[in-house]
Structures are given as structure tokens and as C-alpha cells.
Amino acid sequence: MILADIANLIRSKNAGPFTLTFDIMFADLASYRRVKDSGALNAAAFAKLYRCPVDKVHYFECENALAFKFSIPRPLTQGELGDGDTHGGQQFIPLMNVEIP
Amino acid sequence: MANEKLQQIRFISPVGSVGGGISSAALDEAMAQAPDFIACDAGTTDAGPFSLGTGTPAFPREAVKRDLSLMLRAGRKANIPVILGSAGTAGGDVHVDWVLEIAREVVAEHALTLRTAVIYAEQDKTYLKRLLREDRILPLDPARPISDSIIDGSSRIVGMMGVEPLQQAILNGADFVLAGRCSDSALFAAIPLMRGFPPGLAWHAGKISECGTLVCETLGKGVIFTTVSQDEITIRPYGAGLRCTPQSVAAHSLYENSNPYLHRECSGTFDLTKASFEAIDGVTVRIRGSKFISEPYTVKLEGAELAGYQSIIVGGIRDPYIIRQLDEWLGSVRSYIDESVARVLGDKADKSLYSIIFHRYGINAVMGGLEPDPKHLPHEVGIVLEATAPTQDMAHKLAQLSRQPLLHYPIKEWVGSITAFACLHNPAVIDRGPVYRFNLNHVAVPSTPVEMFRTHFMDLCV
Numbered sequence: 001m002i003l004a005d006i007a008n009l010i011r012s013k014n015a016g017p018f019t020l021t022f023d024i025m026f027a028d029l030a031s032y033r034r035v036k037d038s039g040a041l042n043a044a045a046f047a048k049l050y051r052c053p054v055d056k057v058h059y060f061e062c063e064n065a066l067a068f069k070f071s072i073p074r075p076l077t078q079g080e081l082g083d084g085d086t087h088g089g090q091q092f093i094p095l096m097n098v099e100i101p
Numbered sequence: 102m103a104n105e106k107l108q109q110i111r112f113i114s115p116v117g118s119v120g121g122g123i124s125s126a127a128l129d130e131a132m133a134q135a136p137d138f139i140a141c142d143a144g145t146t147d148a149g150p151f152s153l154g155t156g157t158p159a160f161p162r163e164a165v166k167r168d169l170s171l172m173l174r175a176g177r178k179a180n181i182p183v184i185l186g187s188a189g190t191a192g193g194d195v196h197v198d199w200v201l202e203i204a205r206e207v208v209a210e211h212a213l214t215l216r217t218a219v220i221y222a223e224q225d226k227t228y229l230k231r232l233l234r235e236d237r238i239l240p241l242d243p244a245r246p247i248s249d250s251i252i253d254g255s256s257r258i259v260g261m262m263g264v265e266p267l268q269q270a271i272l273n274g275a276d277f278v279l280a281g282r283c284s285d286s287a288l289f290a291a292i293p294l295m296r297g298f299p300p301g302l303a304w305h306a307g308k309i310s311e312c313g314t315l316v317c318e319t320l321g322k323g324v325i326f327t328t329v330s331q332d333e334i335t336i337r338p339y340g341a342g343l344r345c346t347p348q349s350v351a352a353h354s355l356y357e358n359s360n361p362y363l364h365r366e367c368s369g370t371f372d373l374t375k376a377s378f379e380a381i382d383g384v385t386v387r388i389r390g391s392k393f394i395s396e397p398y399t400v401k402l403e404g405a406e407l408a409g410y411q412s413i414i415v416g417g418i419r420d421p422y423i424i425r426q427l428d429e430w431l432g433s434v435r436s437y438i439d440e441s442v443a444r445v446l447g448d449k450a451d452k453s454l455y456s457i458i459f460h461r462y463g464i465n466a467v468m469g470g471l472e473p474d475p476k477h478l479p480h481e482v483g484i485v486l487e488a489t490a491p492t493q494d495m496a497h498k499l500a501q502l503s504r505q506p507l508l509h510y511p512i513k514e515w516v517g518s519i520t521a522f523a524c525l526h527n528p529a530v531i532d533r534g535p536v537y538r539f540n541l542n543h544v545a546v547p548s549t550p551v552e553m554f555r556t557h558f559m560d561l562c563v
Contacts, residue, residue: 015359065351071359079149
């Protein structure tokens with residue numbers, strides 16, 4: 001199965017003009033635990049997906065929110081020439097296809 | 102009152118942003134619960150640097166007036182304060198004055214009397230350069246350069262105030278506090294902190310309330326009603342079909358924050374690591390365990406500088422022969438444009454002065470370098486050519502000079518003259534005016550929490 005089939009929301013957004021943040025949320029504890037226990041989500045895997053140094057990836061497991069969270073520096077500052085996503089809302093797509101064994 | 106140990110304090114967040122559209126039915130329902138104050142955020146950097154750069158608001162005037170009128174009338178009727186922060190989207194002085202003018206109209210139309218505190222948040226450049234010399238401007242992560250010339254080159258710089266200027270206004274009897282750039286959570290935490298409620302709870306209550314019904318399971322029309330006591334917060338919505346759940350309230354702390362547990366404010370950090378969330382009924386959630394750690398006082402700075410003037414051309418390509426060699430073809434078009442510009446505009450348009458970018462919708466316009474599948478070729482590609490230059494006149498001419506090569510640059514598959522690009526508009530060139538960039542990611546270290554902000558008291562009445 002892929003992450004998009006298990007999560008009930010995968011989203012990306014600016015956290016201020018210089019940071020992109022990604023939330024992966026679940027409907028129930030079983031789904032959250034299934035993904036957590038799979039080990040498929042971690043800073044190194046995210047760094048590879050987003051072509052970003054692993055030490056720049058902040059990763060959080062938020063069990064009370066049934067959510068995982070990643071934050072990275074924005075590749076281009078919000079609104080910088082060439083930036084194609086002012087709100088950062090469409091940057092989550094690579095996470096959808098992460099295989100959850 | 103400040104020294105009494107109050108049982109609880111209750112407040113309303115009527116909408117996530119002034120101008121977003123308050124539900125007046127839900128506001129009436131919540132007002133019947135006798136809140137102690139109403140607070141509302143009116144700004145964000147989320148829309149981009151334009152509002153800060155130009156001094157213009159992101160919402161229509163009519164939308165802001167409608168919401169402000171509902172808030173001020175509800176506040177006066179119940180005789181409780183109304184606090185509005187980050188006025189006019191960016192919270193600069195011109196934005197504050199814009200909302201003040203709207204407030205004057207509301208006061209006149211509804212015969213209100215309003216003891217008003219106006220708090221300006223725009224920063225004096227000489228003051229900031231002095232702080233810089235004294236090593237009292239510190240970088241945040243990711244670090245950006247800072248210098249006198251960056252400060253001088255900014256169109257506008259605001260400081261994000263904490264609770265202290267708001268508290269000073271309330272202590273001086275303000276019915277209406279109209280603040281420039283302000284921490285969203287501070288708008289709601291100011292009065293609970295003054296009245297002696299625990300800082301962890303006061304700040305966390307502000308944080309979960311400031312986006313209106315975004316804290317609910319499903320976003321909808323309604324208002325948020327929050328109660329802070331000495332050991333817990335309760336939060337519930339008013340509005341049809343809305344509910345707060347432990348997951349929705351916990352998850353809200355993730356939204357638009359890089360760290361879901363630690364939230365830096367001027368006076369310290371509130372820590373939600375140990376916060377617990379529990380359903381009281383179908384729509385209300387109780388929170389306990391939020392902590393606050395005091396730290397040296399800092400004020401976040403936001404600045405915008407002019408990046409240039411822009412002109413664009415919008416259109417598309419359907420020819421599969423071009424799409425399969427799009428990178429090379431656009432590269433050739435680009436070289437041809439540069440040669441035309443050098444020939445026609447000469448020294449006036451050195452290549453270092455301008456930028457031409459092709460956004461290729463269907464390929465990687467949305468994700469740029471992060472696109473995982475840039476080799477996938479669609480049957481149609483949308484192109485936005487974006488020309489940026491030091492003047493609008495030059496940007497316009499760059500776009501004009503780009504149109505011919507985009508239309509007619511040849512490919513070897515076809516013999517003779519081609520028209521390769523489908524222009525959406527005539528004239529093809531659209532002038533976008535000035536464009537800005539955020540240029541600061543820093544905090545200032547002031548001597549006092551209020552020295553960066555200027556408060557004016559006035560009585561608004563008919």
C-alpha cells in the first residue's frame with residue numbers, strides 16, 4: 001500500500017516565508033501506528049524524496065494529533081523570482097507514493 | 102482586577118482573519134455566553150510580500166468593514182474590549198491607518214463611542230541600524246544576510262509585537278485596540294496573562310483560537326469560544342455542524358508551524374509536548390499541561406524589498422514535436438530573446454539587470470526542482486513567460502521582444518514558417534507592476550517590550 005491510501009490528509013504549506021512544512025494525518029490510531037511501525041517515514045527518507053540535506057529535515061511524530069510532520073527550508077523563498085507555489089500547498093505529492101510495507 | 106485570582110476568563114475568536122466573513126448568527130450565539138473580550142487577527146505573510154511591500158491590504162474594504170462592524174457593535178453592546186491585530190494584512194502604519202479609517206465610518210454609521218488605542222508596528226530604519234551595530238539583530242534559521250543597505254533598501258519593515266503593548270492599551274481603558282503587526286496568539290493571551298492565568302495555558306489558548314474554525318474537524322462558518330481557567334483550557338465552536346475534537350485541536354498546532362510542540366513568542370516559548378486533549382462533549386475539548394518557558398525578549402522582524410517590475414505572457418503549446426524537445430527549444434528561444442534585447446535596448450538592458458523565466462505548466466511549474474516526474478510529457482504545456490526588470494517600461498519591452506521568437510522559432514521537423522505558441526490574450530503582454538521579496542528572517546532585541554511600538558489613544562465618536 002502507499003501512504004496516500006492510509007492517510008486521511010497529506011498536506012504541505014509555508015511555515016513563514018522561508019520554511020515548507022508537511023503534515024501526514026490519519027483517521028485512527030491503528031493507521032498511525034501501522035505507518036510508524038513500518039519505519040517508512042524518517043528524516044533520511046524525506047531528505048531523499050525532497051533532495052535536501054538530511055540535517056535540514058525536522059521530523060516529528062505527533063501521536064496525540066495522529067500525525068507525522070516534516071519541515072525543510074524552502075528551495076526558493078516564498079515569492080522569490082521563479083517560485084511557482086506562493087502558499088507551498090502543492091509540494092506534498094512525492095509523499096503520496098511512499099510504499100508502506 | 103489584576104490582583105484577583107479569577108476563576109476563568111472567556112473570549113471569542115469570531116473569524117480567522119478580519120474580512121474572512123463573520124457568521125453573525127454564530128457571533129450572537131457566542132455573545133450570549135458573556136465573553137470577557139473579542140480578539141481577531143487580520144494579517145499574515147501567507148499571501149506573499151506584496152502587501153508589506155506596497156502597503157496595500159489583501160481583503161476588499163467592504164469585507165473588512167462588515168466584519169469590523171459586527172465585532173465593534175458586539176463589543177460595545179456587551180461593554181467588552183475588542184482587539185484587532187496585524188491590521189490590513191501586513192500590519193504596517195499605512196495598513197493600520199486604513200483600518201482606522203474604516204473604524205471611523207463604522208462608529209459614525211452606528212453612533213458608537215469608542216476609546217481607541219492605535220498601536221503602530223512599523224520600524225524606523227535609523228533605530229534598526231543602531232540595533233544592528235549593537236549586535237541586537239539576530240538571524241533566525243534559515244539565516245539571511247543583513248546589513249545597513251538591506252535595511253535601507255527595504256520598502257517597509259515591521260516588528261511583530263507581543264502582549265505588552267496590547268496590555269498597556271487595555272490598562273489605559275481602551276475599548277478597541279487596533280494593532281499593527283502582532284503575534285496572532287498574543288491578541289488572545291494579552292488579557293488572560295494580565296489577569297494572572299498560567300502563561301502556558303494563556304498562550305496555547307491563543308494559538309488554537311487565532312485561526313477561527315480552522316481548529317474544528319471540518320472548516321465551516323462559525324466562531325470559536327475559548328475559556329481559560331487556572332488549570333485548563335476549553336474550546337468549542339458555535340456554528341452549524343462544527344465540532345472540535347481532541348485530534349482536530351491537537352492537529353491545529355501543526356498547521357503552518359515548522360515545529361508542532363515549541364512555539365516561540367517575544368517573551369519565550371510555549372511547549373505543548375506534555376499537553377493533553379480530551380473531549381468534554383461532542384463539540385468541546387479540554388486541554389491541560391501546556392507549559393511556558395521564559396526567554397530573553399525578542400521581536401521578530403518582517404521586511405520586503407522591491408525585486409523589480411514584471412510583465413508576463415500567458416499561452417500554451419500543443420505541437421508534440423516541440424513538447425518532446427521543450428527544454429532545448431525554450432533554450433533557443435531564450436538565446437534569441439537575449440540577442441534581440443541586446444540589439445534593440447543596448448546598454449540600457451544589460452543581462453545582469455533583467456530576468457526571464459518560463460514557467461512550464463504540465464512539466465514542473467508547480468514543483469520546480471522538487472518535481473519527482475519531470476520527464477513525463479503531457480499532450481499540452483502551459484507557458485507563463487515572466488520578465489522582470491528595474492522599470493515597468495523595460496519589463497514590458499522584454500516581454501514584447503519575447504513574443505515573436507515564442508511564436509515563430511523554428512524546429513527541424515517542420516519546413517517553413519511555424520506558429521508554435523498559442524497566445525491567450527491580445528495584447529499578449531500583461532504588466533504586473535512592482536514585485537517584492539521578503540528580505541529579513543531576523544529578530545530584534547529591544548531594551549523594553551514596548552519601545553519598538555508607538556501607541557496613540559483617541560476617542561472615536563460621532
